[in-house]
Amino acid sequence: MMKDDAVFRALADGSRRQLLDxxxxxxxQTLGELCQGLDMTRQAVAKHLAILEEANLVSWKRxxxxxxxxxxxxxxNEIAERWIGKFxxxxxxxxxxxxxxxxxxxxx
Amino acid sequence: MAGxxxxxxxxxxxxxxxxxxxxxxxxxxxKYWFGVHQESDWKAGSSWKLIFPDxxxxxxxxxxxxxxxxxxxxxxxxxxxxxxxxxxxxxxVVEIEPAGDAVKLTITHTMDRDKSxxxxxxxxxxxxxxxxLKSLLETGRIVLSA
Numbered sequence: 583m584m585k586d587d588a589v590f591r592a593l594a595d596g597s598r599r600q601l602l603d604x605x606x607x608x609x610x611q612t613l614g615e616l617c618q619g620l621d622m623t624r625q626a627v628a629k630h631l632a633i634l635e636e637a638n639l640v641s642w643k644r645x646x647x648x649x650x651x652x653x654x655x656x657x658x659n660e661i662a663e664r665w666i667g668k669f670x671x672x673x674x675x676x677x678x679x680x681x682x683x684x685x686x687x688x689x690x
Numbered sequence: 691m692a693g694x695x696x697x698x699x700x701x702x703x704x705x706x707x708x709x710x711x712x713x714x715x716x717x718x719x720x721k722y723w724f725g726v727h728q729e730s731d732w733k734a735g736s737s738w739k740l741i742f743p744d745x746x747x748x749x750x751x752x753x754x755x756x757x758x759x760x761x762x763x764x765x766x767x768x769x770x771x772x773x774x775x776x777x778x779x780x781x782x783v784v785e786i787e788p789a790g791d792a793v794k795l796t797i798t799h800t801m802d803r804d805k806s807x808x809x810x811x812x813x814x815x816x817x818x819x820x821x822x823l824k825s826l827l828e829t830g831r832i833v834l835s836a
Contacts, residue, residue: 585701609696641697643798652697659817660824 585637589657592637597622598630602639605653612648694806696799696813700820701792704827709786709793710759712827722822732756738764746770751779761785766799774808777801795820 592598604616617627631651634640641654702709712718716727725743730736734756740749747769755763762784768774783798797816801809825831 609694638699638701641699641796643697652695654697654699656698656700656817656820659821663818663821663825 585657586661588637589639589661592633592639595630595633597626598634601627601630601634602653605640605651609652610643610650612650616651693800693802694804694809695801696809696816698797698799698816698820700795700824701789702795702824702827703792706759706786706788706793708827709795712823713762713784722826723819732758738766742770754781759786768808768811771811774811777803777806777808780806780808780812795823 600620601616605611608615613624613628613631616631617624620627622630631640635642638657639654641652643650643652704712712722714728714730714732716729719727720743726740726748728738728740730738730753732753734753736753738751738753739747742748749766750769751765751767753762754765755761764782764784765779766782767779768777778801780799780801782800783796785794785796785798787794787796797820799809799812799816
């Protein structure tokens with residue numbers, strides 16, 4: 583289930599990033615809608631979507647007969663926090679230490 | 691499509707029962723949800739509240755459907771920002787499905803209006819909450835504290 587490689591592979595393609603941009607601009611689109619105005623065949627878009635789904639970057643829901651696609655930023659957030667969270671944590675710890683010290687003083 | 695919605699999915703190496711209790715237990719919730727906790731008796735038709743650490747009500751609504759450890763549907767309205775509260779009630783569906791040695795958690799949050807500010811506001815929070823929840827259940831540690 584650790585799919586970092588799948589996420590990076592899926593993102594390493596301009597067409598797939600373009601599809602994510604389109605879903606980011608308007609979430610919940612059908613394959614047909616996503617194809618509009620793109621210089622790609624329907625088959626190519628479907629193939630790119632399948633790779634994005636496999637990497638869990640695109641989620642989908644059935645609505646009647648339609649399959650709506652949504653951008654799923656959760657794996658990107660996990661990758662970001664892997665490296666960014668570490669740098670935020672000391673600041674947060676420092677702040678909570680300060681808070682504890684100040685509150686301890688006034689409380690006692 | 692009419693309305694605003696998002697569908698967030700994460701896979702967590704845990705069991706459906708553990709994930710369900712992580713999603714509903716107030717003390718556990720505080721650890722990954724930036725200090726907030728929920729208040730409800732978790733029955734269909736019961737009220738549901740999301741409470742800030744200082745006791746103010748962040749969001750409120752009711753339990754529409756509940757089927758542990760599979761499915762929870764909430765009627766959900768913001769209570770602390772007038773412009774978001776004015777949009778009225780959203781619908782949040784939480785689904786838990788076994789997926790190999792992990793569990794698939796799907797959060798679908800919908801508001802029956804286009805360009806919902808409420809949906810924009812909560813869509814930024816969920817990825818961080820879900821990353822924290824995943825990290826806490828899989829490693830016992832959170833990534834970001836409140």
